[in-house]
Amino acid sequence: MRDSRVETASNPPSMPAGSPASPLPRFLVHEDALARRRRLRHFEETLVVWTLRSAALISVITTVGIVVVLVQQSFGFFLQVPLWDFLTGTTWTPLFDPQSFGVLPLVAGTLLVASIAGITSLALGLGAAIYLSEYAPDRTRRILKPVIEILAGIPTVVYGYFALSFVTPLLQMVFPDLIIFNALSAGIVMGLMIMPMVSTLSEDAMVAVPRSLRDAAYALGATRFEVATKVVVPAALSGIVASFILALSRAVGETMIVAIAAGSTPRMTFNPIESVQAMTGFIAQVALGDSPQGSVAYQTIFAVGLLLFLMTLVMNIAGRWFVARYRQQYE
Amino acid sequence: MTTVERNPKQAVPSRDLGFRKWRDRVFVWLFISSVLIGIAGLLTLLATVFLDGWSWLDWQFITSYSSRKPKDAGIFAALIGSLWMLGMTAVFTIPIGIGTAVYLEEFAGRGRVTRLIQINIANLAGVPSIIYGMLGLAVFVYFLNMGRSVAAGALTMTLLVLPVVIIASQEAIKAVPKSYRDAAYALGATRWQVVKTVVLPQAVPGMMSGIILALSRAIGESAPILIISSLVFLTFVPHNPGDRFTVLPLQIFTWMSLPQADFKAIASAGIILLLIVLLSMNGVAIFIRNKYQRKRE
Numbered sequence: 056m057r058d059s060r061v062e063t064a065s066n067p068p069s070m071p072a073g074s075p076a077s078p079l080p081r082f083l084v085h086e087d088a089l090a091r092r093r094r095l096r097h098f099e100e101t102l103v104v105w106t107l108r109s110a111a112l113i114s115v116i117t118t119v120g121i122v123v124v125l126v127q128q129s130f131g132f133f134l135q136v137p138l139w140d141f142l143t144g145t146t147w148t149p150l151f152d153p154q155s156f157g158v159l160p161l162v163a164g165t166l167l168v169a170s171i172a173g174i175t176s177l178a179l180g181l182g183a184a185i186y187l188s189e190y191a192p193d194r195t196r197r198i199l200k201p202v203i204e205i206l207a208g209i210p211t212v213v214y215g216y217f218a219l220s221f222v223t224p225l226l227q228m229v230f231p232d233l234i235i236f237n238a239l240s241a242g243i244v245m246g247l248m249i250m251p252m253v254s255t256l257s258e259d260a261m262v263a264v265p266r267s268l269r270d271a272a273y274a275l276g277a278t279r280f281e282v283a284t285k286v287v288v289p290a291a292l293s294g295i296v297a298s299f300i301l302a303l304s305r306a307v308g309e310t311m312i313v314a315i316a317a318g319s320t321p322r323m324t325f326n327p328i329e330s331v332q333a334m335t336g337f338i339a340q341v342a343l344g345d346s347p348q349g350s351v352a353y354q355t356i357f358a359v360g361l362l363l364f365l366m367t368l369v370m371n372i373a374g375r376w377f378v379a380r381y382r383q384q385y386e
Numbered sequence: 387m388t389t390v391e392r393n394p395k396q397a398v399p400s401r402d403l404g405f406r407k408w409r410d411r412v413f414v415w416l417f418i419s420s421v422l423i424g425i426a427g428l429l430t431l432l433a434t435v436f437l438d439g440w441s442w443l444d445w446q447f448i449t450s451y452s453s454r455k456p457k458d459a460g461i462f463a464a465l466i467g468s469l470w471m472l473g474m475t476a477v478f479t480i481p482i483g484i485g486t487a488v489y490l491e492e493f494a495g496r497g498r499v500t501r502l503i504q505i506n507i508a509n510l511a512g513v514p515s516i517i518y519g520m521l522g523l524a525v526f527v528y529f530l531n532m533g534r535s536v537a538a539g540a541l542t543m544t545l546l547v548l549p550v551v552i553i554a555s556q557e558a559i560k561a562v563p564k565s566y567r568d569a570a571y572a573l574g575a576t577r578w579q580v581v582k583t584v585v586l587p588q589a590v591p592g593m594m595s596g597i598i599l600a601l602s603r604a605i606g607e608s609a610p611i612l613i614i615s616s617l618v619f620l621t622f623v624p625h626n627p628g629d630r631f632t633v634l635p636l637q638i639f640t641w642m643s644l645p646q647a648d649f650k651a652i653a654s655a656g657i658i659l660l661l662i663v664l665l666s667m668n669g670v671a672i673f674i675r676n677k678y679q680r681k682r683e
Contacts, residue, residue: 100578104493104578106485107485107488108489110486111485113482113548114507114549114552115506117510117548118506118510121518125520128524179423182416183417185417186414186417186421187421190418199421203425205428206424206428208602209428209606210664212608212639212642213638213657213660215639216434216435216638216642216653217431219642220434220438220650247427247428251424278406278409278410279410283413301512304512308517309514310514310516310608310609311608311609315643335516339516339609342519342523342613342616348528356520357520357524360517360520363516363517364513364514364517374512
């Protein structure tokens with residue numbers, strides 16, 4: 056009685072071979088149930104693999120989507136404006152007559168703000184990285200590092216507010232003829248934003264420099280400053296360069312700070328106390344104007360976006376090439 | 387008496403020791419001041435925002451819609467819009483992100499295709515957020531005809547945070563010791579069974595803290611939503627995914643661009659609220675991570 060119940064539990068009644076009337080021997084019946092389960096498991100396995108694979112495919116589709124959208128939407132623009140005129144023109148007035156589509160003033164604005172940010176973040180970030188990696192006691196480092204990294208987590212709109220309501224008035228005390236919207240204030244604040252990128256990545260590269268190199272220099276009588284600047288920094292140079300390039304790429308692609316604080320005057324200038332317009336700032340300005348799909352303004356932002364995408368792509372690839380180089384050296 | 391000959395090719399320049407020690411001390415302070423300037427920048431930023439906005443942050447501000455009169459203005463529409471977007475982005479991001487990470491770590495081979503997908507994900511993480519906004523505008527808003535809706539915004543945000551979520555989830559999966567997997571394989575488990583019963587339960591806490599951090603980035607992101615939503619004066623909250631919406635940082639940006647000085651103070655009150663939301667999300671992520679680390683040890 057008891058045995059038969061166990062039997063039915065292991066051989067569900069739905070399987071005909073398991074019924075008492077079946078002529079098959081017991082061990083074969085069992086085999087069949089196992090095979091079914093194995094087939095079911097195999098089916099589940101295949102289904103899971105394909106589901107996961109299609110999830111992974113989404114990131115590939117995203118990249119393809121970005122390229123296709125940018126190229127296709129700016130295609131109409133480049134039919135009207137020759138690519139060469141777009142890349143070398145020095146007047147950018149797409150939204151009013153007489154229209155002119157030379158993108159260089161926007162590129163100059165972007166590069167000006169990004170350079171100021173780059174100088175600020177390099178001075179602060181590299182100094183911080185050297186201190187944290189070469190000087191700071193372990194406990195100090197464990198407290199300071201997360202505090203600096205908070206800077207990277209603050210929303211960019213907050214940085215824009217900070218530039219406009221604190222940094223610009225402060226700078227106006229130094230340069231009395233500074234106008235409210237200027238490249239300098241936007242650049243400095245952006246430098247503060249990307250400082251943790253420089254300091255964290257550079258410090259990682261410095262920590263990866265083998266101890267033996269430092270010990271050798273100390274044994275020759277070098278001071279800590281000499282060890283840091285003549286041994287550790289050169290040895291970690293590719294990592295430091297990588298951190299700088301990646302931070303710059305972030306600065307080039309940043310929108311809100313320049314939209315809020317740098318102004319909206321496309322201008323060919325490298326004077327930091329002037330008002331400029333960055334590429335991202337222009338895109339934001341047009342987007343706020345609610346321009347209909349297919350209009351000239353709508354097409355322009357995709358042309359500018361395509362250029363922006365290519366610029367950051369090149370910088371990211373270069374940055375990761377340098378990262379790979381220092382990893383190869385010491386890890 | 388013999389004079390000590392100085393070798394010009396010495397690794398360490400042999401200026402006199404007093405100068406070298408002095409230089410050493412000076413530069414320590416320069417390096418420290420780099421750190422201190424960074425921290426001072428952070429503190430000044432927080433102080434500026436809190437001094438400007440603290441007195442405006444009250445219950446009326448949180449529960450009112452935006453208004454043309456500074457005294458009546460509130461952030462309710464943006465707060466609810468942000469929560470809608472956060473929720474929907476989480477629903478889309480979590481399965482896709484974890485799925486991709488599991489596939490890359492546990493199923494995919496170590497061949498060229500996998501490496502290409504990996505490089506592609508790293509590249510996507512470096513694409514400026516405003517480009518994602520343009521992608522969303524062309525694909526979700528116009529091509530798929532979703533309009534400037536919460537759904538279009540959330541899908542755009544999903545694509546934006548996905549690389550971060552994938553990379554964080556991969557790290558969590560990598561942290562699961564190989565011996566656990568081997569033990570399960572030795573018992574005859576299939577790959578999916580190993581993932582389902584061994585890898586995922588171990589990796590989920592690490593994944594969750596990474597995902598929460600990624601989503602907190604989505605909360606503070608304004609550029610893509612500026613492109614998708616564009617319209618910035620709303621006196622209603624979204625009731626379904628097809629409705630128009632605004633989010634906290636975009637509302638703050640709108641107030642900042644208004645000429646009246648009072649709106650600047652209101653913007654900083656909005657910033658305080660935004661920072662509180664971010665801080666609590668980060669707190670949850672850190673709490674999960676600490677709890678999980680202690681369990682491991």
